[in-house]
Amino acid sequence: xxxxxxxxxxxxxxxxxxxxxxxxxxxxxxxxxxxxxxxxxxxxxxxxxxxxxxxxxxxxxxxxxxxxxxxxxxxxxxxxxxxxxxxxxxxxxxxxxxxxxxxxxxxxxxxxxxxxxxxxxxxxxxxxxxxxxxxxxxxxxxxxxxxxxxxxxxxxxxxxxxxxxxxxxxxxxxxxxxxxxxxxxxxxxxxxxxxxxxxxxxxxxxxxxxxxxxxxxxxxxxxxxxxxxxxxxxxxxxxxxxxxxxxxxxxxxxxxxxxxxxxxxxxxxxxxxxxxxxxxxxxxxxxxxxxxxxxxxxxxxxxxxxxxxxxxxxxxxxxxxxxxxxxxxxx
Amino acid sequence: xxxxxxxxxxxxxxxxxxxxxxxxxxxxxxxxxxxxxxxxxxxxxxxxxxxxxxxxxxxxxxxxxxxxxxxxxxxxxxxxxxxxxxxxxxxxxxxxxxxxxxxxxxxxxxxxxxxxxxxxxxxxxxxxxxxxxxxxxxxxxxxxxxxxxxxxxxxxxxxxxxxxxxxxxxxxxxxxxxxxxxxxxxxxxxxxxxxxxxxxxxxxxxxxxxxxxxxxxxxxxxxxxxxxxxxxxxxxxxxxxxxxxxxxxxxxxxxxxxxxxxxxxxxxxxxxxxxxxxxxxxxxxxxxxxxxxxxxxxxxxxxxxxxxxx
Numbered sequence: 250x251x252x253x254x255x256x257x258x259x260x261x262x263x264x265x266x267x268x269x270x271x272x273x274x275x276x277x278x279x280x281x282x283x284x285x286x287x288x289x290x291x292x293x294x295x296x297x298x299x300x301x302x303x304x305x306x307x308x309x310x311x312x313x314x315x316x317x318x319x320x321x322x323x324x325x326x327x328x329x330x331x332x333x334x335x336x337x338x339x340x341x342x343x344x345x346x347x348x349x350x351x352x353x354x355x356x357x358x359x360x361x362x363x364x365x366x367x368x369x370x371x372x373x374x375x376x377x378x379x380x381x382x383x384x385x386x387x388x389x390x391x392x393x394x395x396x397x398x399x400x401x402x403x404x405x406x407x408x409x410x411x412x413x414x415x416x417x418x419x420x421x422x423x424x425x426x427x428x429x430x431x432x433x434x435x436x437x438x439x440x441x442x443x444x445x446x447x448x449x450x451x452x453x454x455x456x457x458x459x460x461x462x463x464x465x466x467x468x469x470x471x472x473x474x475x476x477x478x479x480x481x482x483x484x485x486x487x488x489x490x491x492x493x494x495x496x497x498x499x500x501x502x503x504x505x506x507x508x509x510x511x512x513x514x515x516x517x518x519x520x521x522x523x524x525x526x527x528x529x530x531x532x533x534x535x536x537x538x539x540x541x542x543x544x545x546x547x548x549x550x551x552x553x554x555x556x557x558x559x560x561x562x563x564x565x566x567x568x569x570x571x572x573x574x575x576x577x578x579x580x
Numbered sequence: 581x582x583x584x585x586x587x588x589x590x591x592x593x594x595x596x597x598x599x600x601x602x603x604x605x606x607x608x609x610x611x612x613x614x615x616x617x618x619x620x621x622x623x624x625x626x627x628x629x630x631x632x633x634x635x636x637x638x639x640x641x642x643x644x645x646x647x648x649x650x651x652x653x654x655x656x657x658x659x660x661x662x663x664x665x666x667x668x669x670x671x672x673x674x675x676x677x678x679x680x681x682x683x684x685x686x687x688x689x690x691x692x693x694x695x696x697x698x699x700x701x702x703x704x705x706x707x708x709x710x711x712x713x714x715x716x717x718x719x720x721x722x723x724x725x726x727x728x729x730x731x732x733x734x735x736x737x738x739x740x741x742x743x744x745x746x747x748x749x750x751x752x753x754x755x756x757x758x759x760x761x762x763x764x765x766x767x768x769x770x771x772x773x774x775x776x777x778x779x780x781x782x783x784x785x786x787x788x789x790x791x792x793x794x795x796x797x798x799x800x801x802x803x804x805x806x807x808x809x810x811x812x813x814x815x816x817x818x819x820x821x822x823x824x825x826x827x828x829x830x831x832x833x834x835x836x837x838x839x840x841x842x843x844x845x846x847x848x849x850x851x852x853x854x855x856x857x858x859x860x861x862x863x864x865x866x867x868x869x870x871x872x873x874x875x876x877x878x879x880x881x882x883x884x885x886x887x888x889x890x
Contacts, residue, residue, distance in 0.1 A: 291687075291800045293696040324687060324800050411843065444842040447858035451804040453600070456795055457593050457836065461843040464589040476804075478697050479795050485699060486796070502699060502797075 282312070282523055284319040285338035286347040287331045289449065292323045294475040296496040301349045303497070304515035311520065326450065332356040339364040344526055347371065351419045357383070361532075368531040370522060373420045375535040385535040386518045390420040390473075390495060391427025392540045392570050393511025395577045396547050397493040398431020399566050400508060401469045402439055403559055404491055411462025412443040413455050413472035413480045421473040424495050424511070426579040428471055431566075452479035459483035463490055471495070478502060500550045509549045509563075517544040541571045591720040593836035594829060595728060596794055600625070600786040600803070601828035602731040604810035606738045606821055607782025613742060613819055614775040615755040615881035616664050619675025621783045622807025623682020624656040628784025630686040633791035633798035634693060636700045642792060645702075649788035650781050656682065657780020661773040668885035679807070687800050694798070702796035703727055727785070727793040734782075738821040751775055755879035758886040768886045783807065816869050818877060830868060834861040 284305065292302035302321060309317045320338075325331045331353050338346045339360060348357045348371040357371045361383045372386035401410055410432055414425045425443045432441040444461070446454045456479030459470055463483060471493040472480045484490040485503035492503055494510030518536040525534070538544025547567060549555060555563075569575030604621050611618050618624075628649040635641065635648035656678065663674040703725035706712075711722040742748040753761035754771045762768050786806070791798045813831065817824030838860050845852055 291691070293691075294799065295697055326801070442843065442845065444839060445858075446839070447855060448804065450801055452795055452797070452799065452802055453597065453790060453804070453806070454835070454839070457597055458839050458843070460593055460596075461589065461836075461839045464593075464840075465843055475799070478797050478799055482699060482796055502697065 281314075281316050281318045282345075282527070283343045284308075284317070284345045284347065284519075284523075285334075285341075285343040286319065286321050286349055287325050287334050287353065288321060288323045289326050289350045289352065290324060290475040292321060294497075295478065295494075295499050295502060296473075296475040298323055298349065298475065299497045300513035301347075301515050304513070304519055307514070307516040308519050308523070311516070312523075317523075328352055328356060332360070335360055335369075336363075339367045339369075342367075344368065345370060345522060366531075368522075368526045370532075375537070377533055377535055381533040382531040384522050384532045386515070386537070387535070388420045388423070388513055388538040388545060389540075390424035390511065390513075390538075390545070391430070391577050391579060393495060393545050393547050394424040394427025395431035395434070395570065395575075396563055396566050397471060397495075397509060397511060398428040398433075398441075399435055400431075400555070400559055400563050401428070401471070401491070401493060402432040402435035402441075403562065404508065405439060405469045407466045407468045408436075408439045409462070409466040410439060410441040410469045411459065411465075411467040411471075412441070413458045413462075413470065413477055414443050414445040415449045415474035415476060416447055417445050420496075423579075424473045427577055428493070430577055430579055446476070448476060449474045450476050452476050455479040456483050463487055469493070481507075498548050500548075500552070504550065504552045506553070507550045508553050508555060509547055512546050512548050513538055514544050514546060517542055540567055588716045588719040590833065590836045590840050592723060593839065594833040595720070595724060595732075597832035597835055598825075598828040599728045599731045599794065600789050600806055601810050601813055601832065602735065602825055603786035603789055604783045604807055605813040605817065605824045605828055606734055607779035607786070608811055608814045609738065609817070609819055609821060609824055610742070610751065610775040610782075611772075611779040612814055612882055613755045613879055614751045614772045615758060615879055615884060615886070616661070616772050616776050617671045617675065617811075617883045618660050618664075618678070618776060618779055619672055619808070619811060620656070620660055620678025620682065621675075621779075621786075621810050622803050622805060623679035623686075624653055624660075624780050624783035625682070625787035625790075625803045625807045626686040626801070627656055627682045627787065628653050629787030629791035629802050630690055630798055631784065632788035633700065634689070636702065636792050637694060637698065640701070642703055645792045646785070646788060649784040653781040653784025654777055655780070656784065657777035658773070660780065661776040664776065664885070665769050665772045668887070671883045671885075683801065690798060690800065697797050697799040699797050700792065702792040702794075725793045727789045730785075731789065732825070735821050735825045742821065747771075747774075752879075754886075755881055758881050758884075762886070762888060768888075772886070783810075786810065812865075812869075815878075816865065816872050818872060819879065823872070827865070827868070827872075831861050831865050834864045 288298040290298040305319045322334045345368045358378045361369045361380045370384040377383040377385045444458045455476040459480035469491045481502045484492045492507045498510045500507045631652040632645040632649035636645040663669045664671045708722045712718045750766050754768050758768045813827040816827035
């Protein structure tokens with residue numbers, strides 16, 4: 250009887266051990282997915298960095314704070330500083346390390362080789378360097394740019410439109426090209442041109458570029474990257490110059506003159522990356538935000554009185570880009 | 581007609597762009613003429629820009645904005661003077677320290693207070709009766725905000741102070757031969773404290789001219805390295821206020837010109853690479869600096885700490 254009792258006890262203990270997760274498994278099941286991101290400008294720049302920061306917040310809201318945590322090092326315009334942060338996060342074992350800026354590509358390529366068990370992501374670009382632990386992401390910003398260009402061409406009275414660009418690369422160039430294509434699609438005789446100031450941060454130069462456009466008769470302006478706050482200020486000061494934003498919603502910079510903003514929703518990309526990493530795929534894929542996948546959204550300023558006709562046109566153009574009936578031809 | 585508009589627009593743009601450089605370079609001229617090199621100009625500009633912006637953001641008062649910038653600039657100048665004059669630290673290194681301090685602190689304060697770039701109502705353009713309406717000249721000279729006029733007014737004032745006053749003589753003496761100045765009864769440390777502090781105030785005003793007059797907004801690293809160009813302009817101007825202003829105007833004019841040409845190049849049938857256009861101001865300035873350096877007379881004691889009895 251005693252032997253039977255001991256045997257039953259042993260079986261019970263074995264059964265308990267078998268169905269109870271081991272300590273590490275339990276920790277793994279409960280540990281949050283951890284993401285670390287380096288960004289070139291402030292998380293509230295109303296442009297490129299903020300678009301990613303907002304996406305991280307959206308993912309956290311979706312997954313819950315217990316399941317998703319992130320750290321951000323913003324304002325990292327010195328690439329060497331970014332390299333230090335990215336390496337440290339790789340050592341600390343973050344589940345996904347993101348270099349948010351095309352200027353970080355070279356250092357990310359080296360780090361990905363050095364830490365093959367860490368999942369990295371970078372953008373905006375489509376190059377994974379052929380590594381299976383690197384995701385790349387970019388935005389088809391020419392799509393929203395085209396929509397804005399079409400609206401702008403319909404709104405301009407002077408038939409002069411100006412675009413303030415940073416450096417002629419990445420999503421900024423795509424946006425500018427798309428915008429100009431949209432203007433030309435409506436009326437090729439409109440004088441629309443871009444002025445790249447070759448800086449992502451020189452607010453004063455961006456403002457003067459906008460002043461130059463206004464002095465030459467422009468009544469609609471747009472621009473890309475974080476230095477455009479200076480250019481928006483010029484449009485706001487003039488009062489009769491309209492502005493189109495991109496990357497983040499820029500309505501709050503000038504509520505009376507911002508017509509619409511193309512907003513990046515990187516959460517579309519991030520959610521898929523996270524799912525893949527959790528399934529064991531650490532990279533090797535490149536993503537693209539589009540109007541179709543919801544990664545790009547044209548947000549209209551409710552304070553600006555856009556006519557129902559132009560709203561209809563804008564919606565039709567968005568639909569046309571999504572269903573492929575409108576093809577954007579870039580120079 | 582197009583040429584006239586273009587000319588007026590370029591000149592007006594150059595004047596606006598030159599304003600922060602003139603404030604900062606004049607301030608740095610005072611310091612360097614007394615023998616102190618302050619590479620922290622950009623950091624002080626950032627602190628001044630934030631202080632002025634925040635004061636206006638909170639109170640709406642432009643006067644308080646200017647006062648806030650001046651107070652912060654004076655304090656930053658005092659810190660630099662303490663490090664370089666009293667502690668006799670290596671001036672280049674301590675200047676970089678001041679720059680990094682200003683860069684980091686202005687960003688931190690901005691994030692903890694305002695957080696998101698938010699426009700304010702800064703200094704408006706002043707409409708001068710008759711003058712502003714003058715063709716071409718009105719657009720170039722009489723269509724600016726108050727801080728632009730103050731910056732240009734400080735040029736002859738600074739030249740007068742440096743060349744025609746006892747204080748100016750003391751500054752020059754301390755910068756050329758501090759031992760001799762000391763022997764003549766000039767308090768070298770006091771003079772250097774004053775010039776570096778004045779320089780701090782001017783630099784802060786340079787920042788304020790951006791945040792509450794020209795751009796009416798603040799964001800991280802708003803100056804984007806303008807303070808370093810201001811230091812270079814002091815060398816360009818051979819430590820003379822009028823030439824410093826000329827350097828600032830030359831640099832800004834080429835910058836304005838390339839912006840204007842890029843704006844209308846489509847209409848003109850041109851296609852100038854943006855890299856070339858952006859490079860132009862620096863190339864022209866370097867070429868001008870080569871010629872200017874021949875007449876440059878650097879203060880002999882520049883960057884050298886003063887030790888009595890050495």
